[in-house]
Amino acid sequence: MQGNFSAQSVVVTSANRYMGPAISTLFEQEGATVTRDNGRLYTDDELRTLLDPAPDVLVVNLAEPPLTAAVDQIEDGDWNSLFEALVHPLMRLVRYVAGPMKTRGNGKIIAITSAAPLRGIPHASGYCAARGAQNAFIRATGLELAKYNIQVNAIAQNYIRNDTYYPDDMLDSERFQAHLKAVVPGKRVAESAETAHLALYLASPHCTHMVGQILPLAGGWATTTG
């Protein structure tokens, strides 16, 4: 058992997309009180409503389609939307809870990011840049907040079933199945519950020594961190 979550408050962002549903459901099954949030911008007002008082566990689950394009064809609007959807809200959310968590002397922050920047994906350089900014931010804040007994880590996933990047009809295509066999050592896409269980491990009281870590979860597609 990873610990009793019945007294734990958990906030999950983008609760109705990407890894939100699977994570919310699992923490609820474990007895936690889960706030399923579906904000986007995280203005000061929204943050106050959502994060006062700071939850025991904050799961920053942010998603935006990869907006693929050759680097010479990147659209300013696409580029900006990646940073506005993925990077800036992550900072705002972490910034808001860091102070109260420091005062309280504990806290868990888990970001659901991507393995894309760990390997690099042609025609997805904007997406890689934004996810890379997230991962670097998590590493730095994880080291900074460790001494306050706050654990900040990221799950850098790929090839996990979800509505944003791997919807069911894509997974079923012959082309995708061939791609999977060629580049993913595990030869398959995993269920979203895998991410939820890793988040549960990271949120447990038995995980205090792992901080600032970017954890690849990608069927072996990427195993070195970035």
Add this chain to the structure above:
Amino acid sequence: MQGNFSAQSVVVTSANRYMGPAISTLFEQEGATVTRDNGRLYTDDELRTLLDPAPDVLVVNLAEPPLTAAVDQIEDGDWNSLFEALVHPLMRLVRYVAGPMKTRGNGKIIAITSAAPLRGIPHASGYCAARGAQNAFIRATGLELAKYNIQVNAIAQNYIRNDTYYPDDMLDSERFQAHLKAVVPGKRVAESAETAHLALYLASPHCTHMVGQILPLAGGWATTTG
């Protein structure tokens, strides 16, 4: 809960040292049938006795003092003992179970290695080389065995209490406490149960998509993999 281990057979090597006691105890608490082995060389005869039939989970926990020395002062005997204690037995153990696990269609192999080669430690180049060989072996076999539904991963730890590297009297010294504050973001040594819980996560049925992974568990001392 990380899954019901009551029907699981688990073999833990060096069960009476390094991470052996903590891991054996936790898997027993979770209901697993644990074989606490204390072999050293893992000859063919020993392997047959220990690993026929192959367990559901094999925890390769091997330890040898770091035998610190300036690189120009490395003793051949020390160098060889590191490879004989850490590297070659890991290969023999994994080689022995890989075939049966492939036939069976599942298996979990968890190596307890070290974060030392991820950062590099002066005056411990022999130790880093041997632990680096372990990590590289785990990465390659993890990718190779992924498609057979066998998950092979390593816990690359540092600054975790244990008899071999961080005995209690060392931890209490003023010099070590100053070192800890200077170089470990978490500012403390973690208990051995932390490693055990990470091993439990890796052994659970909910962890199938993480393969060939070297997981730093070091209070932030190392966060990039090697």
Add this chain to the structure above:
Amino acid sequence: MQGNFSAQSVVVTSANRYMGPAISTLFEQEGATVTRDNGRLYTDDELRTLLDPAPDVLVVNLAEPPLTAAVDQIEDGDWNSLFEALVHPLMRLVRYVAGPMKTRGNGKIIAITSAAPLRGIPHASGYCAARGAQNAFIRATGLELAKYNIQVNAIAQNYIRNDTYYPDDMLDSERFQAHLKAVVPGKRVAESAETAHLALYLASPHCTHMVGQILPLAGGWATTTG
């Protein structure tokens, strides 16, 4: 000799700061025709003036003070200025030359970034995020453009003398000297010519197989890439 640069056109951005002076000077000594640019925003008009036709070598040297702050004290203005000074111009510059370089069938892009995100620096999470975005962008575009015979790489430096991060009066302080001895294996700050010579190697015709690489150059402070 790294090759004859006498027929080469080189554009260096922020030519009067950070690594600009050292890089511009060395390439000129090697016979290249260097355009020392000092733009900031890289609007479409500026890009047209600067990069038509595309130079043989583009050195994207962008700098912004690290704007250190505890994560809960990050100012929106500081955060945004890091992305506006470091991340978005990098994309705009690379985007502008990528097409012509693809058509031409060759090109060299060298970004001067930072090792900060490779290790993570407490109280510099905004800076790490922005430099991490740069490094991830370079990795992805490096892989994307490799097949067009365009080599894109980054020099991820730290502890190199420069006006922006390591001005002379800081280097002379007792406190900084103690820090250096504690955390940098080389125990010293290197001269800016070191970065220039690495850039020269990357720009040479003998370097075609290194692509999408983030090269730490930090006296051993960071040796694993991010």
Add this chain to the structure above:
Amino acid sequence: MQGNFSAQSVVVTSANRYMGPAISTLFEQEGATVTRDNGRLYTDDELRTLLDPAPDVLVVNLAEPPLTAAVDQIEDGDWNSLFEALVHPLMRLVRYVAGPMKTRGNGKIIAITSAAPLRGIPHASGYCAARGAQNAFIRATGLELAKYNIQVNAIAQNYIRNDTYYPDDMLDSERFQAHLKAVVPGKRVAESAETAHLALYLASPHCTHMVGQILPLAGGWATTTG
């Protein structure tokens, strides 16, 4: 120009194979006095003859075919020969010159290793383990010797033409060409001179701040270090 090598003594091991010919030839062209060694075991007697006095630059170029096999089929003889050919001689060579280089106050050690352990290659786990040991040894000794003004680094290459791993007839095969297009972003194998030029950069007096570094040189196949 990377510096005048006319007063420099350079020892290259395995001079007649792997990267030996290309490296020896280039350093000679640059004016260095090159000792082309073809030892294998590096006994104390051989080391004395070869390395007294210690050369300015030691290039540890060691090669052994990858001896591919499924992990459950690894032969003890193959496994041992990889460590005997790649790992132990590296230690003996570095150990022998480290003392004199420390006394002298300068030195360059360049190991030609492999990118294989950075990514992990199925059916080459023994090779990955041995090359991983080399890389980890270089990282640790590089950090240890940095403060003595000795620069120790490794070139972790792949997809570079050489007699041991990529002989000409293999490169010409249709199967290999398809493999290249599928997994190497640069879509080609580079000439051995590429490695030689990177070694020249590392050996130059302008490279003092890069230490303990494992440099991938693999056409983008691997860009993160291990």
